[in-house]
Amino acid sequence: MPIELTAPRGYVGDASLPFARAPGRSIGRLLGLVTLSSIALLAADAGREQRAEAPKARIVGLGAATCRQFNDDVKTNPLIRRDYLAWAQGFMSGILLSRPAGVDEGLDLNPPSFGLIVQLHFMEDQCAKSPSLDFSDAVAALYKRLRQEGKM
Incomplete structure (x- = not known):
């Protein structure tokens, strides 16, 4: 009742x-x-x-730059490429560590077939094609490319 x-x-x-x-x-x-x-x-x-949409993570450091800023920085100071590459490697390491078990295990972020200089050129090409992108987007594209490299 x-x-x-x-x-x-x-x-x-x-x-x-x-x-x-x-x-x-x-x-x-x-x-x-x-x-x-x-x-x-x-x-x-x-x-x-x-x-x-899920909020986009707040990126800090050199990765917060746009591709246009990356392009300008590299033109005025070629040595800064090393700093951008170091940031990219750290960012991709963070992506790799955040993956669930079984996903991207064993992925080499510096494979002999796609070394650091080739990776740097890849990001430069990405940013040259799309200067309005964020540099972190170019790094994410590099990560996807490295995943493909690992499957070859």
Whole structure:
């Protein structure tokens, strides 16, 4: 048998409250409406969250530069290429460490067939083609390329 909540006997309150208009009227009905409304709002909010894109991680260091900035830096100071490459290797190491067990295990980030100089040229080519990209996007493309290299 369901439990029914009713307004206290002799309740004289705000006439705008649904149970105040008719003494003895079930509060359970009001609570049911509130519960249904809450569920509908939660469902609508959950749908919005699923459609929203996951926030992009905040990149720091040289990798926060755009490809345009990378291109400019390399032109004005060729030695900085080494720093960008070091950042890229660290970033890819982080990607590799974050992979679940069994994914990318044994991936060599410096394979003999695709050494560091070749990797640097790969990133330079990526950034030359798409200067509006973030440098970290060029590094992510390099990571994907190294995955392919590992399968060859």
